[in-house]
Amino acid sequence: SAVISQKPSRDICQRGTSLTIQCQVDSQVTMMFWYRQQPGQSLTLIATANQGSEATYESGFVIDKFPISRPNLTFSTLTVSNMSPEDSSIYLCSVRTGLNTEAFFGQGTRLTVV
Amino acid sequence: GDSVTQMEGPVTLSEEAFLTINCTYTATGYPSLFWYVQYPGEGLQLLLKATKADDKGSNKGFEATYRKETTSFHLEKGSVQVSDSAVYFCALRMPLTTDSWGKLQFGAGTQVVVTP
Numbered sequence: 466s467a468v469i470s471q472k473p474s475r476d477i478c479q480r481g482t483s484l485t486i487q488c489q490v491d492s493q494v495t496m497m498f499w500y501r502q503q504p505g506q507s508l509t510l511i512a513t514a515n516q517g518s519e520a521t522y523e524s525g526f527v528i529d530k531f532p533i534s535r536p537n538l539t540f541s542t543l544t545v546s547n548m549s550p551e552d553s554s555i556y557l558c559s560v561r562t563g564l565n566t567e568a569f570f571g572q573g574t575r576l577t578v579v
Numbered sequence: 580g581d582s583v584t585q586m587e588g589p590v591t592l593s594e595e596a597f598l599t600i601n602c603t604y605t606a607t608g609y610p611s612l613f614w615y616v617q618y619p620g621e622g623l624q625l626l627l628k629a630t631k632a633d634d635k636g637s638n639k640g641f642e643a644t645y646r647k648e649t650t651s652f653h654l655e656k657g658s659v660q661v662s663d664s665a666v667y668f669c670a671l672r673m674p675l676t677t678d679s680w681g682k683l684q685f686g687a688g689t690q691v692v693v694t695p
Contacts, residue, residue, distance in 0.1 A: 469622075498682075507668065507685045508623075557622055559683075567613075568683055570622040 467492055471558050471571035478548055478578050485544045486574045488558030493538035495563055499531070502555040502573070511556075514541040548578045581606045585669045585686035592659055592693050600654040600689045602643075602669035610671040612636075612645055612652040613683070617666045626654075626667070664693045 468491040478484050488497065497514040511531055512520040520533035535541040545552050558571040585602040592598060604610065611630045615623040627636030632647035641656045652669060669686040 471622075507687045508683075510682055513682075559623075567625050567628065570615075570624070572620075572622040 467494055467560050467562055467569045469558055469560060469569060469571035471574055473574055474572060475575040476577070478576065480549050480578055482548055483544055483546045484548065484576060485542050486556055486558075488541045488543070488560075488571055490539045490560050492562070494560040495538075496561045497535060497541045498559040498561075498568075499533060499541070499543045500557040500559060500570075502557060504554070508557065511543070514543075545576065548576075550578045552576065553578045581610065581671060581673060581684050583669050583671055583684055583686035585667075585689055587687070588666075588690035590689060590691045592691070594661055594693055594695055595658045596693075598654070598656045598659045598663070598691065600667055600669075600691070602652045602654065602686060604650050604652065604669075604671050606650075606671060606673060608673055609647075610673050612643070613670040613672065614641070614643055614652070614654050615668040615670060615685075617668065617688070619665070623668065659691075659693045661693050661695055664691060666690045 470489045472487045499511040500508040502508050510523050511526045512522040514520050514533050514535040516535045530546055532544045555573040555575050557573045559568050561568050582605045613628045614626040616626045617623050627638040629636040629645035632645050635644045643652050643654045666688045668688045670683045672681050672683050675681040
């Protein structure tokens with residue numbers, strides 16, 4: 466299993482600003498992912514965070530809006546840039562320890578943009 | 580593309596009632612199927628899984644059977660408790676290929692409310 470610490474747990478931000486969310490795992494993991502869960506909705510994959518290279522973004526998500534870093538096998542950050550109220554969501558970090566293993570999720574960051 | 584459809588909520592039940600949450604999927608291959616649970620204020624936790632047809636996943640009194648013929652993976656529990664109140668997500672993951680990390684595709688989620 467993997468224990469994921471995600472920070473901050475929640476924040477209220479002004480529109481036009483940026484917020485960086487951190488994801489720390491207690492062990493080295495093969496894959497790290499970032500999801501968005503809009504109010505009352507399911508999870509949508511934003512991107513796969515790749516160690517030492519650019520993240521792989523899903524359709525509808527771009528690096529300028531959601532820059533991602535992954536400097537090593539236990540840590541990643543997601544930045545939500547130039548925020549608007551439509552970015553108000555829960556952002557979740559997820560990891561897998563191997564290719565055919567289950568996914569573990571952090572507790573999420575509840576973001577409100579005002 | 581691959582997709583998951585699950586019944587809409589909220590589903591409101593009395594304690595000790597029988598719970599069923601329907602989940603059907605569309606996939607071009609043979610996915611693995613999962614149920615995740617999200618308790619209030621928490622992240623998702625894996626509840627159970629099945630990796631091939633006719634497999635039954637079970638955990639904490641919940642069960643789901645992978646039915647290839649009906650492309651379904653319905654979640655059931657015989658006697659729910661107030662502590663089972665949560666949002667339940669059905670998900671699929673296609674086999675890994677050179678082009679795919681085996682991403683999870685989630686259903687919309689079903690909120691379950693169990694009253695004393």
